[in-house]
Amino acid sequence: MGDSIDNPLALDRQHFATAIKKAAEVYQCDHFIVVGRGSLSVSMPDAPDVMRTTGDIVLFSTFDQTRVDAWAAADPSVGAGSEFFDQHGFYIQRVGEWTLMDQPEGWQDRAIKLNLEGIDVLVLHSLDLAYNKLEAGRDKDIEFIAEGLRCEVYQLDIIEDYIRKGAKEDCRLDMMLTNLQRARKLAGGEPA
Missing domain, CATH: 3.30.460 (Beta Polymerase; domain 2)
Incomplete structure (x- = not known):
């Protein structure tokens, strides 16, 4: 406990x-x-x-x-x-x-x-949670997404596609994609 x-x-x-x-x-x-x-x-x-x-x-x-x-x-x-x-x-x-x-x-x-x-x-839903975390963009949220990528709970291409389809504004899309790349880098993926 x-x-x-x-x-x-x-x-x-x-x-x-x-x-x-x-x-x-x-x-x-x-x-x-x-x-x-x-x-x-x-x-x-x-x-x-x-x-x-x-x-x-x-x-x-x-x-x-x-x-x-x-x-x-x-x-x-x-x-x-x-x-x-x-x-x-x-x-x-x-x-x-x-x-x-x-x-x-x-x-x-x-x-x-x-x-x-x-x-x-x-x-x-877990994809909506990922979206929400990437939108918030706090360090703990980026770490959560990075861990999800490392554990293969989340797939980079699926999250990216979801963000591209769901973001309501271009500035929000750009920020969320940047946060996703931060998570990818933290997870040990290739730098963006």
Whole structure:
């Protein structure tokens, strides 16, 4: 079990289910969209541990202005350093719908749809996760894609094609392709 934020777990389907049930309880909500590395516990459960290793399950629900304050008040009960974290070795991070604002059309159709004890869950497809990571472009996101290329969980040509078809603006396309080349180089591929 992860015993600190610096010692994350390779999350599996059971961790995922635990997080969803707890999120439903604390946020009083029956539907979530799961993004981030923790989504691989469902979308690619057989991926190597290194790909599923994270300290959190990142999720959000449809924006509801009347619940914003209650949700914010509930965040510490499942966040980093919470009792939930101490018990399970990972935490729940709530983000906003903005996370997928520039996602390629049809991401909802590609998402994995689950119902866990009456809780509806959309889990981001692994290609949409790669797109999202390359769009964010943080060092940890580039490292994630590089590891996916090394493990052959992701294929360079498939991701590149997906980016080219999905990017809504040329400047976004150029930035994402640059990030993909950074990941390729980090993975040990030929320099761009």
